[in-house]
Amino acid sequence: MAYILDDYAILSPLRTKNNWLKLSIVAFGVLIGVSSPSPITPFLIAVCMSFATIFLAKIPAKFYFKILSVPAGFVLVSVIIIAFFFGGGTYLFSFDVFGYTLGVSSSGLSMALLVLARTLGGMSCLFFLSLTTPMVELFSVLKATKFPDSFIEIAMMMYRYIFVFLDVAMGIRNAQTMRLGYKDFRTSFRSMVMLGTNLFIRSWEQGEKLYLSMNSRCYDGKLIVFDEKRPVKASEFLLTSLYFSFIIIMFYYTRGIFVV
C-alpha cells in the first residue's frame, strides 16, 4: 500500500458534490465501457474521466498518471499475452522462437485492444470516484441503502482498523529499525516475522480498547453519520447529461468500428 487515495479525495473540490451524481457517472462509465463491442467508446470514457479528474477534481496530473501507470502496466503485459495466444486465423506478423511460431493474428490483436481500452476506461472511472469521494461520504450512501446495520457497522469498523493496522505496523517497524532490526538480510527476516505475528495481536488489542471506549460512551452498534443535503445544481446536471448523451451517441455510431 504505497498511497491512500482518500487523502486526495478529502481535499478535492468535487468532494462537496452530490454523492449519487458521482456514483451514477462512475456506474455509467463502467457499464458502457464493459458492454461496448468497439474499443473506441471505452477509450473515450477514459479520456473524459481523466480530464475530469485532473481539471475538475484538481488532482496533480503527475500523481494521477503515476497511480494510473501501476494497473496500466499490469494490463499492458496481460494484453500482450492475449494478443499472442488468443485469436486464430492468419497472422499479421509472426516470428519463430525455439521452433514455435509466435504470431499475432488480427482477431487476437483486436481482442487485446478491446480489453486494454475497457480496462483503462474502467480504471479511470474508479480513480475518479476514489479521488473525489472519501470513504466517509460513501458510508452515508451505504446508510441510505437497505443493508442491515450489522453489515454497515462491520464495514465501518474495518475501515477504521485498516488504519489501526497501519499505525501499529509503522510503530513496530520504527522501533525495530531504531534497534538495527533491518541491518542485514538475516535480521530483516527475523524482524519481519516478529512484525507479522505481533501485528495481528496488537491490532486486535487496540481494536478491543477502541470498542470498549466506544461502548462506555453508549455505543449500541449504530454510528450516526451526518448526511449533508447537497442538491445537484443545474449546471452539474447539464454537464453530466451532455457527457452521457455524447458517450451514448459515440457508443451507437462506433459499435461496428474496429481498429484492426
Added chain:
Amino acid sequence: MHIFEGFLPSPWWQIWFVVSIPVILFGMYQLNKLVNERREVVPLLAVAGAFIFVLSSLKLPSVTGSSSHPTGTGLAAILFGPAITAVLGVIVLIYQTLFLAHGGLTTLGANTVSMGIIGPLVAFLFYKAASKAGVNFYLNVFLATAIADWVTYVVTSVQLALAFPHPEGGVLVSLAGFAGIFATTQVPLAILEGALTALIMKYVVQIKSDVLVDLKILTPEAVAKLKEGMK
C-alpha cells in the same frame, strides 16, 4: 486474483455476480445473527477483515489481467466460517476497488467468488475434516490457510480461462496457461501465509484462548492440551 475492471467480457461478469449474491445475502444474515448474539466479537470480526485487506493489498506483479498476493481469508474462515468470511471478503474487495483501484466493480462478482466464497469454503471444510481426523491444530491451520490461497488462484484461473478460451485448445489449454503462471508466485506465497497464520494462532491460543472456545473452534480440553504443549 483480483481481476481488473473491464477485463471480463459481458456474459461472464454478470454470471459471477449471480453466483455470489445469494451467498453474500446468506452471509449477511449469519453475520447479523452472530453480532446480535455476541457483540463482543465485533472487534475480532473487524480485525480479521482488516487482516484480509492488508494481506491482499501486498500484490506482486502477475500477468494476465490479475495480480498475485496472499489472501488472508483462511484465518477468518477458520474463526467465523465461510459465509461470514464471504461478507468480509466483499467489504475488503469494495474498499480495494475504491481506494487502491485494485480489482474492479464489474469484476467484483468474480473476485468475490474466488477470494470470498470458494477459497474460504474449501479451507473451512478442510479444517473441519482434519480436526475430526485429529491433525495437530497448528499444522491444520497452516494447511487450511495455504489451501484457501491455492484454491482462490485455481478459481481465478478457471474464471479467466472460461472468459478467454484458447482458440484451438479450448478452455483447458487456457486454464493450464493461467494456472501455470500463477503457480510460480503463489506456491511460496501461500506457504508463507500459512506459516504466518499458524504463528498468529499460537499467540491467540496463548493470550486469548477463551475466544476460540467461545466461537466453538476448539474445545476447552483441546486448548488445555495445546497450552500444556507450550510449557
